[in-house]
Amino acid sequence: MSSIKDVAKLAGVSISTVSRVLNETAHVSADKKERVLEAVKQLDYSPNPAARSLLLRKTGVIGVVVPFASGEFFSEFLKGVDQTASDLEYFLLISISHRSEADLRKAIRSLEKRVDGLIVWAPEMKAGEVLGLLSEATHVLLLNTYAEDGESDLVDFDNYGGMCAVVEHLVGLGHRDIAFLGGPSSAVDAKDRLRAYRDTISQSEIPPRPELEFDGDFTVEAGYAAAARIMALQPRPSAVAAANDQSAFGIIRGLLDAGLEVPSDISVTGFDDVPSSRYMYPPLTTARVPVRQMGELAVETLVDRIIENRKEPRRELVNVELVVRMSTGPPSASRS
Amino acid sequence: MSSIKDVAKLAGVSISTVSRVLNETAHVSADKKERVLEAVKQLDYSPNPAARSLLLRKTGVIGVVVPFASGEFFSEFLKGVDQTASDLEYFLLISISHRSEADLRKAIRSLEKRVDGLIVWAPEMKAGEVLGLLSEATHVLLLNTYAEDGESDLVDFDNYGGMCAVVEHLVGLGHRDIAFLGGPSSAVDAKDRLRAYRDTISQSEIPPRPELEFDGDFTVEAGYAAAARIMALQPRPSAVAAANDQSAFGIIRGLLDAGLEVPSDISVTGFDDVPSSRYMYPPLTTARVPVRQMGELAVETLVDRIIENRKEPRRELVNVELVVRMSTGPPSASRS
């Protein structure tokens, strides 16, 4: 590995001059400049990032902490993040799987020293908790987190509104017995979606049936398991709203395996609109979360904060849009 | 941000002593040790990684370069990588999306200086090309790459064998007109799968029909588009083998939309066995690539090379296993 000294020696100049040429930080005479460039090429030299960040107090790296979320959803987000980060010349230090909350905290803390800024998606933690782990000076952007207003930079999407739209769609089709499969009750997004379900039901003047609410964890398996219990209900619901697409896939699979048809026997909805939702059988009615765009927005906002050294927190709210496909329809005539 | 000097001052010792306490690199007297530990806690001190890597010439980071692969497949891989890396106390510097080959090369090169080792999954590049970009001294592990024997550490899976098993399964069911939807022709894995298809067909003494081969790019969209062209063939194939699950999903969707049934009208197979394949309608017959395990294996092998400073290249080959589900069946009676 060649260092700036080697370049300087080969070019017959001081290391200051080499640095000046490479960073274009001051004018150097034409011949020396050329000699330096030639030496750089010959030695295939590039500056040592560690030395650089030690001195400049910046690393050119953004840390990303994401939950152990479902495959497609999470990878779409990362694509958005990666795309934008590489456009803005940042590297990505990523931490994905956290077996425990302690593990997650440790990951956040140990990332801090290595990055210029941190994107944290931790739906089970409050903003204050995350910020409490970190130095005042660290630039942080929180995603989809329970936060007081103005606590931190935020990118959020409208879990509540999205789920309201979904349930209203079902109600509008004539459904009255609508089951709900939730996500992990500790996560904000899951909580908001559940709240939206309950509010919409009660606003529609449908008598609440608490036994229609099921606990899940955003996985296909949970959906599959829930399907059996949903079919056993009396009277059987004519629709199920799942807290995300993954668990909706599981529900549909369970229903089909039991010989029921979707949507003619039971309508099913998801949440997220992951890419494969429109290729499912039947194509899934769901709420579209522009997760890739959120990744882009997150990086842009964070980098703006880093570069401008902005102090005032910024909050970005992205819309969630109902997408009606084939997995929902009116309740079957036989039931009404 | 507090430095080791602050700790030393607060504890009333030299920085050498602080370092010794923290790294347990030499014995220090009980009282000083305690004072140091107390000061560390009080200042919430942790060493600056940049300074450390500058001196020690190691970063504690592993670089990962992955192609713009389909959502689930790629995220499963990353989960395996992340899990193992965090167990082994490494961070992950990840580079995902590369718009061009030049972009990819740049990513590989710029990652090099920042990591202790590099995991590169670049199915469109030969091993030699990747290695040519990097210094001799860089530790590299290549995935699923076209490589001469002994060129580098390698984790590979059996594309050829897997696809042979899939096509043999179709032949065994009685299919004779089997279409094939390929991946990007520049990728090794796609090439191997195509070769397997051709070899198996010819070994089965089925007259080759080149018009049954379609170009794809591993996306659902390509699958959907191919479905239309496949249905237009005369005589219509009774089965389609897709180069991966994603494009199989697209094909199935296209067939269903056109009113055909799978598998009674046409059998469809995939490759990869991504998690949602078993929840598809119908559940997909495919070849299981243990991609998560590959991620684990890649990190383990690379870290072994880093720590042991191993020179001899190691090659790990993981098996690909046929998984028969509901998307395949015998050709319909009406056709035979």
Add this chain to the structure above:
DNA sequence: TGCTATGTTGAAAACGTTTTCAAGCGCAGA
């Protein structure tokens, strides 16, 4: 000619660590 302004250059400091080296100290053995 002498002075100043301008432009180009190198020496040296600094960033925060780890580690080598030498020194100080106490204690055991002679």
Add this chain to the structure above:
DNA sequence: TCTGCGCTTGAAAACGTTTTCAACATAGCA
């Protein structure tokens, strides 16, 4: 009492950069 050894400790060097500072040369101007 003296020698030598082992243990603990701090000073200083080193890692590879960027940047400040001062020095020098050259040219312009009076």
